[in-house]
Amino acid sequence: MFSSLFRAAGVTVVLFLAGFALADTDSLVPIEAEGVAPVEYNDENSARVRAMRNAVQNASVQVSANVHSTQVMENGNLTVDYLRVNSSARVTDIQVLSEGRDGDLYRVRILAKVSPNQICANVMSNHYRKSVAITGFSMEHPEHATLGHLGSVDRSLAALMVNDLNGRQGLRALSANYMTLYPNTPSAPTQISPRMTLTRAVSAAKDLGVQFVVSGVIRDMAMENPDAPRASGWDKWLKKVGITKAKRTRHFVFDVFVHDGYSGALVFQSRYRTYGLWNEKNNARVGFGTAKYFSTDYGQEVRQLIDQAVSDIQQTVQCQPFMATIAQVSDNRIFVSAGAEAGLRPGDFLSVYRTSQKFDRQGDSFWQIIDTRLVAEVKQVQPYYAVAEMAVGTQRLNLQMDDLVMAW
Structure with a gap:
C-alpha cells in the first residue's frame, strides 16, 4: 500500500493504491455473486452476457481486490475524486443459480470457484488464440554486432521469438521481421503520442491482420573489455600464482514493446539485460541464433533472456481481451475476420464495438472504441472467418467494415 502526491500550477493530485485479499491461500473459494445489466434494444441475449460478466467480476472482487484512487484538488478544493476497484483473482466452474429479466x-x-492471486481476473477469453506480429528489432549501435558477425540479430531475434510464442498456449505469432517501427532508436518509443499510442502499430496491424504488434530495440551488444585476451588452458595455472586476466564479458540489452493493434496503445514495455563470456576469435563467423552461438556462455545467457521476454509477452497478451475486426456487414449478420484457427465456435457470443478516428489538440490521431452494449452470436465458423448474427440490424448501429468484436 502506498500513496503519492504531485503539485503543479496550483493543482494537487493525490494517488492512492491499495491491495487487499479476503483469502490468503491459492485454494479455490466458493463464492456467490450477482450481476446486473440493462436490456438494450430489447436484446436479452446481450444483457445476459453483460450481466454474466458483471457477476464474474463481482465474484473476483470478493476474494482479491485492488483499489486505485485519484483525487485532484485545485486551490484547496476537491474537483475530481475517482475510485477504481479491480481484481487479479481467477474465476472458474461457474454455475448459474438464477437468471431473468427484471423490468429494464x-x-x-452465479456460484463460482475463485482462486486468489492469479494473473488474469477473467478467464472468459483465454481459450481464444490471439494473433501477434513480431517486427524487426532496431539496433541502437549496429557496430556492436561486428564481433562474431551477429549483424542478422535484428531479424533473427524476432524469428526466434515467433517460434517460441507459437509453441505457447493461446497465441498465434506471425513474423514481420522485415519491418521496423522506430526510425529514431535512441528515443524509442518516446515518439509516440501523449496518449501512449503509436499510429504505425495500427497501420502495421491492419496490414498484417493481427491484434497485437511486438516491436523492440537492441540497446547494447558490446564487449565490456574489448582488449581482454581470450581464455586459455594456462589461465588456471596463472591464477594459482596470483596472475589474473580481464574477462571477455559481453552485454546484451534489448527493449520490448507490445502495442494494441486496434488502438495503438502501449500495453507492455520492459527492458531485458544480461551478460556472458565471449571467448570466440575476433574474426570468427558465429552468427546470431546459430548452434555455435548458443553453445557459448554468452549465447546461453541470451537464450534465457529471450525465454523470459517471451513469457512476459504471453502473460501480457493472454490477459487482454480477444478482439477481431468486422470484415463485412449485411442486415443483422456480421462477418468476423477470425475463425476456427482463433478458437471461435458456433454459439459463442462476441461483444460488438464501433471504432472511430479522433484527433487531439496537437493534431495527433488516436482510435476510439465505443461499446454498442450488444453482442453477436457466432453461427458459422470457417478456418479464417466466422459469421455471427445480432438481434438488431447493423444499420441501427451504423456498423461498418473495420469495426470490432470483443470477448473478455
Whole structure:
C-alpha cells in the first residue's frame, strides 16, 4: 500500500493504491455473486452476457481486490475524486443459480470457484488464440554486432521469438521481421503520442491482420573489455600464482514493446539485460541464433533472456481481451475476420464495438472504441472467418467494415 502526491500550477493530485485479499491461500473459494445489466434494444441475449460478466467480476472482487484512487484538488478544493476497484483473482466452474429479466434490467446470480492471486481476473477469453506480429528489432549501435558477425540479430531475434510464442498456449505469432517501427532508436518509443499510442502499430496491424504488434530495440551488444585476451588452458595455472586476466564479458540489452493493434496503445514495455563470456576469435563467423552461438556462455545467457521476454509477452497478451475486426456487414449478420484457427465456435457470443478516428489538440490521431452494449452470436465458423448474427440490424448501429468484436 502506498500513496503519492504531485503539485503543479496550483493543482494537487493525490494517488492512492491499495491491495487487499479476503483469502490468503491459492485454494479455490466458493463464492456467490450477482450481476446486473440493462436490456438494450430489447436484446436479452446481450444483457445476459453483460450481466454474466458483471457477476464474474463481482465474484473476483470478493476474494482479491485492488483499489486505485485519484483525487485532484485545485486551490484547496476537491474537483475530481475517482475510485477504481479491480481484481487479479481467477474465476472458474461457474454455475448459474438464477437468471431473468427484471423490468429494464437482466439479473444473473452465479456460484463460482475463485482462486486468489492469479494473473488474469477473467478467464472468459483465454481459450481464444490471439494473433501477434513480431517486427524487426532496431539496433541502437549496429557496430556492436561486428564481433562474431551477429549483424542478422535484428531479424533473427524476432524469428526466434515467433517460434517460441507459437509453441505457447493461446497465441498465434506471425513474423514481420522485415519491418521496423522506430526510425529514431535512441528515443524509442518516446515518439509516440501523449496518449501512449503509436499510429504505425495500427497501420502495421491492419496490414498484417493481427491484434497485437511486438516491436523492440537492441540497446547494447558490446564487449565490456574489448582488449581482454581470450581464455586459455594456462589461465588456471596463472591464477594459482596470483596472475589474473580481464574477462571477455559481453552485454546484451534489448527493449520490448507490445502495442494494441486496434488502438495503438502501449500495453507492455520492459527492458531485458544480461551478460556472458565471449571467448570466440575476433574474426570468427558465429552468427546470431546459430548452434555455435548458443553453445557459448554468452549465447546461453541470451537464450534465457529471450525465454523470459517471451513469457512476459504471453502473460501480457493472454490477459487482454480477444478482439477481431468486422470484415463485412449485411442486415443483422456480421462477418468476423477470425475463425476456427482463433478458437471461435458456433454459439459463442462476441461483444460488438464501433471504432472511430479522433484527433487531439496537437493534431495527433488516436482510435476510439465505443461499446454498442450488444453482442453477436457466432453461427458459422470457417478456418479464417466466422459469421455471427445480432438481434438488431447493423444499420441501427451504423456498423461498418473495420469495426470490432470483443470477448473478455
